[in-house]
Amino acid sequence: MVRRWVVNDLDLVVDLVNTVYALADPPDRLTTVDHFRVILRGAGQSDLAEELADGDLDRLRELREQLRPAFGCDTGSEATDLVNELLREHAVVPQLSQDTTGVIRMDASGMSHGLAALAGRLVAALAEHLVQHGIRRLGVCAAAPCECVFVDRTRPGTRKYCCDTCNDRAAAAAHYRRRKANRRD
Ligand SMILES: [Zn+2]
Structure with a gap:
């Protein structure tokens, strides 16, 4: 049971970072705290x-940019340094x-509230993931210009794209390149 909140909070890290989506118009959708409130609900x-205040927007956006690089680290020590700083x-x-059933849980938000609680939980989720899986399962979408991030929960751990749309876009682009190359032969 303890692991479940870790997974949920790591998903929230992904959701927060992916509030920037290159293919959306405009790409940055985190222009109000309400946008993230909907995701949280x-x-x-x-x-x-409910604990987030409208005035938290700048700090929420700052937190997003602090969390983003964790998904593109090339080495474990790079990720370790980054998350230690966070x-x-x-x-x-x-x-x-x-x-009430006697189950003991650990709450990474401690006794804090609002943005501090959110930040504490998201950073703890990233740290916990690195302890359990290293950097292998954290990734950035390979279908340019998309730079969305993901947690690879596939069995072989070979996920390359953030979503089906990007997967399809990449497949279509590869198909187009192959056809063009064949025509040149
Ligand atoms: Zn993508």
Whole structure:
């Protein structure tokens, strides 16, 4: 059960970073805090959504840009340095709690609220992922100009694209290149 919030929070990292989507018009969709509130509510995090203030927009966008490079690291030490810096800046003291069934959980947001709680949880999720899987399963979409990020949960770990649309776009582009090359032969 403890692992579930890690997965959810890592998905929120992906959702936050991907509020910039090169193929959208305009590409940056995080122009209001409400945009991310909708994402949080969709992820079952209504409490956190309500705690964010409209004035958090700049800090939310800053957090997004701090998290983005973790998906493009070439080495484990690069990712370690990056996430360590984020842990120093954002980590809060985790707190344990026991629910009515006696299950003990760890809450990475500790006793903080709002953006601080969100930042603490997202950075903790990234750190936890690196501990468990290293950098292999974090990626950036290979279908230019898209630069969306993803967590590769496929069995072979060979995911290259952020979504089906980019997958199809890349396949169509490869097909076009092959046809053009054949015509030249
Ligand atoms: Zn993509």
